[in-house]
Amino acid sequence: MITTYDTPTEAMTAVTDGWYNQLAGSLNLSVRHFQLLQPPAVPVSDQGLWDCFDIVPPVTLKYNRWLFQQPRFFSQYAAVVNGLSFPESAFVKDIGADTYVAWQAYLNTLSPPPPANTLPTVWFQWAMLHAPSVANIGRSDLSTQLLINGAQAALQPYEGADAKPADFSPTFSDLKTILRASPGTGFSFDSTNDDPDVSNSWVPGDDPNYFGIWTGSSAAFYVSRKFALSKITVSVQFDHFASVTVTPGSWYNSSLLHQAWASQAAPPWIDSADWQTYFGANGSLTHAVGSLLAVDGITLTLTSDADFSAAEQAIIKGLAAMGNWPVYCPISSAVLSNSISTGPGSLSIRFKSAPGNPVILGFNVFDIRSYLGAG
Structure with a gap:
């Protein structure tokens, strides 16, 4: 048969x-x-x-x-992106509490405040003078924060009830x-x-x-x-x-x-x-x-x-x-x-x-x- x-x-x-x-x-x-x-x-x-x-x-x-x-692929990518975060507490831990206080004080003197996408560069220029030992790790941390926030924002129109394809x-x-x-x-x-x-x-x-x-x-x-x-x-x-x-x-x-x-x-x-x-x-x-x-x-x-x-x-x-x-x-x-x-x-x-x-x-x-x- x-x-x-x-x-x-x-x-x-x-x-x-x-x-x-x-x-x-x-x-x-x-x-x-x-x-x-x-x-x-x-x-x-x-x-x-x-x-x-x-x-x-x-x-x-x-x-x-x-x-x-x-x-x-989209659903797996979105799940990865939404599973990432770089909290401010991790930035503080990497650069030290005293340096963080000084950095925040410096930011408050800037008018207008620097755009978010420039913060890694602004930080590095400041840290090379005031905290050179953590300048690189601080720039890396801020860059990662910026990258995650930007990617999550780009995903938002493609998620939820009225999601774009x-x-x-x-x-x-x-x-x-x-x-x-x-x-x-x-x-x-x-x-x-x-x-x-x-x-x-x-x-x-x-x-x-x-x-x-x-x-x-x-x-x-x-x-x-x-x-x-x-x-x-x-x-x-x-x-x-x-x-x-x-x-x-x-x-x-x-x-x-x-x-x-x-x-x-x-x-x-x-x-x-x-x-x-x-x-x-x-x-x-x-x-x-x-x-x-x-x-x-x-x-x-x-x-x-x-x-x-x-x-x-x-x-x-x-x-x-x-x-x-x-x-x-x-x-x-x-x-x-x-x-x-x-x-x-x-x-x-x-x-x-x-x-x-x-x-x-x-x-x-x-x-x-x-x-x-x-x-």
Whole structure:
């Protein structure tokens, strides 16, 4: 029967890893960062696009959006920012009570009072004359206070009952413009001479395949294994493709997130245990999307010499709208089409996406250290 399980599922995993390597090599993508998106995203608006990459990506070469329920990058960032504080008492402790009294007396002589964003500089100039031994630590403390206060203020419009949506760059319109100006490419895949070795990728070892031959099917289905063990060829044409940097909006402060990551102490953390919650080995903010792989105008033709039975052929044809390996793109609108023809020892699938409709095939993922520019 079609639903008979046949484990292990190495065959489906191996052929998909081969496709991963072929796609990365053909588009000059680094396997140290690239992640397949399964199924791909086909956004039609800014919000749809932003929802696609406003996630903390899982540590896997194949991000199955049906399986992984990932936290939002915005929500994790906001939680970190709201978990930081640098109280005045910590500043007093670092510079000494007597110095603090003298500093406050000096500030009271200034008219008008210096703007908050100038306090670290004003302090340093004063302290170099009156308290040089704590000039640097005092400036660092005031800078941290300023950074936290500014980041929390920038977040306020995006929180609460009337919150603005967390925006990013690119917008949907910008993405379409970028793609129109980007080159096209064509390449082919042949499972008889592919390279399934992903040991040098950013997720080395056995990175399992979560779908079988069609979207939602198990890689352990007998029909999936039969497909994976056949001779598979894929001819691909992209009218346009581009790796596009993903940049959070004005709500985001990379300097503060870097400081939160770099220090486990309280301050700047209100509770120092929270560092592990977000940045520890099992934390909820260990990776981020640095850029996306977008394509426009896909024409993909797949052939397999698997000898599917009449019943298996009927199942495959009946589920064509679910989307098939290797892109797994469900046919949800006239933008996408998927046609299948079968015969003895022959399976052919032709997938097309209409020009002018970006399809997000994957991400370039960075661990939080690299994302923050710390190496």
